Amino acid sequence: MSQRSGKRSNLTKTGLKRLLRNRFGLNEFRPGQEEVIQNVLRGIDTLAVMPTGAGKSLCYQLSSLALPGMTVVISPLIALMDDQAKKLESHGVDIAVLNSTKNRLDEMQALNEIAEEKNEIIFLTPERLQTPEVLKHLSNILIDILVIDEAHCISQWGHDFRPAFLEIPYVLKSLGNPPILALTATATEEVAQDICTQLGRPQMKVINASVYRPNLHFSVKQVSKESEKMEELERILQNVKGSIIIYTATVKAAEAVYGHLQQANYPVQIYHGRMRSEQRRQAQEQFMTLSNNIMVATNAFGLGIDKPDVRAVIHYQMPSSVEAYYQEAGRAGRDDQIAKCILLFNHNDRRIQNFFLAGQYITPSDIQQLWQTLVESATSFKTVSELAKYVKKLPSIKVRVVFKALRDEGFVKVERGKYVLLQKKLSDDDAVGLAENYNKRYENDRIKLEQLISYAFNARCRWLNIVEYFGETFNLTNCGTCDNCMNPPIAVKESDAVTIPKLQSSLKKSKFELGQKVKVRKYGEGSITAIAGEIVTITFLDGVNRSFLSSSIKSY
Structure with a gap:
């Protein structure tokens, strides 16, 4: 349980249902909602994995009305927070919204309302959360709950990893370490565990509603x-x-x-x-x-x-x-x-996803390049976004990931909005180790793609495949509604059934070698500096590292 000075709610089940009916016009909770809300009201860090349409948002919306302080909701998309904010306003809930679409006048008004504690719920993006001005205002108020919507975005093993979410754990102390409610529609056991680890709350209570939706x-x-x-x-x-x-x-x-x-x-x-x-x-x-x-x-x-x-x-x-x-x-x-x-x-179409995989992974050279920038001018930057603009040869997503790796391994920290180097140097061996640890994600992503292809070719019940993928037990023989149940392509014996394969390493040996001279159409000649399965990273004559599928590279 997180340390808090605020008084938690002791609403009874009857009181919660009365609040549900009076403020939201609903008579009953959906499966999992009441358990999540009770955890929040007790100040228990909670990860709620509930399918789309199961009413995840209500878990913090109702809780916020039963607690004395404010609820801060971190949301990845502006459209998402605007949609939720409009609905809450229609229910008479006082809200504030901070994102890049707001002009300075609107933002100042919102910050003033926050300072005066006029709001019940505050919506903001993870990028706005990191700004010193916003952090200063939030650190001076009582925060009952910090809600992280679409929490799978913080997991490097999740399907929608967003580096901006990696900054969230580092501001929790400034906010008084409030209880966390993390929400997501999908998370395997591995992703759920990684969400808890990334947030620095490994003992989070995980409430997992079934993914099965018979309609x-x-x-x-x-x-x-x-x-x-x-x-x-x-x-x-x-x-x-x-x-x-x-x-x-x-x-x-x-x-x-x-x-x-x-x-x-x-x-x-x-x-x-x-x-x-x-x-x-x-x-x-x-x-x-x-x-x-x-x-x-x-x-x-x-x-x-x-x-x-x-x-x-x-x-x-x-x-x-x-x-x-x-x-x-x-x-x-x-x-x-x-x-x-x-x-x-x-x-x-598999080639498209393989192409996307090629651009996501870091090399020792990427790490050394960012490290050198930090050594030369660490005090010049206040945010990772400013740093990303300065490191012109690395995409911003790589800057964020490399910086997170350096911080996690104790090479750098953030103190009062400035970067502080904790080590005098970063050796080549250090850079190789950091890159290898992060690039384990490539193998994970490649196998997840194979699992989807297996789902497409599979003759078993589609729902059975999906439910088992997420680690659940399907309580029916089959769903009776998918294409394979309605029109079985072949008779499948249970003993012969092909399930979606679990994560396991099966990389083929690359036909290329480190240091090998190669050519890539459009970019010309270069040397191979990293190999991860089908993904080959090349340093070109202009000094820029680029990653490609091995099939697009020619040796000479």
Whole structure:
């Protein structure tokens, strides 16, 4: 239990239900909600793993009304917090919102309200949490709960890892070490354990509601070429009545699908990370307010989107893992009515996910480069974002990850907004060790992709595969609603059933060697400095490190 000076609530079950009815118009708690709320009211650090539509947000919303201080909610997406803030305001809850869309006048007003403790709930992004001005205001108020929404984003083993979340544990002391409520729709046992570890609360109580949602009907459509996939998509659209989300893995594919459907006169919107924020806001607003509408989007769309009447989620390209697939597919059927979750599976789409894997991993050279920047001018930067702008040869995501690795291993710390070096030097062996420890994630991600492919080819009940993947026991013989249950492709004996494989190492030996001279089209010649399975990192003549799939590299 976290150390607090604030008085906790002693509301009875009857009192909680009265509050639920009077403030939110609900008569009963959903499975898991009451247990989570009781933990929060007692000041117990809690990780709640509850599927989309299970009412995770209510767990902190109701708790905040029963406690004397403020609830701080850290949310990864501005659209997500705006959506939740509007709903809370409609229930008469006083809220404050701090994010990059607010002008200086609005931000000052919000900070003044926080200083005067006028709010019950404060929403902010992890980036805003790190700013000295915001930290100063939050450190002077009574915080009953620190809520971390979409908590899987803090796990390096999660499907949606976001380095900005790694800064959260380092500000907890400044906030008085409040109790934590971490929320996520999906987490394997490994990810759940890593969330607790990353937050520095290894003894967190984990409450795991079942992932099974019987109203979701899963199926996989096997296709062998792009034209066949588009034809299958149109067949599905003609047979589904209601709102639909179509997910693609790339912006290029999203724009192609959007263009095709627009030409065919479908009521369609598009949403991806390269659009301007105002364009994204308008697209989301139209999708949320209209019925029988179609949203074509990358995974930039969807976190926390509460549209109850989505009748189908279609994956036009495979995502990176079973976790990512379930999280996105779970945005269908939030009204508990029947909804379809369909994967259009072309095995060649695997190359797209392999390409994404290639750009995510750090090398000893990356570590040394950032270390040298810190040695030369550590006192010049107040945030990791400022540091990332200065290290021009490293993407900002790598800067954040490398900095986290250096801090975790005791090479650097943050003190009063400045970076302080704790070691005089970083040896080559140190850099190699740090890179190897982090890059274990590559093997994990590669196997998770194989697990999704196994799901697509599997002849067993789709729900049975999903439930077992998340470590649960399925209490039914089969769901009776997925494509494999309705139309079994083959007769599968239980003794011969193929399950989704567990994580295990199976990397093939690379055909390349460290130090080998190679060529890459567009970038020219370079030397191999790191190899992780199919991912090869090369230092080019301009001094920049780049990572590629081995199939795109030529030796000479």
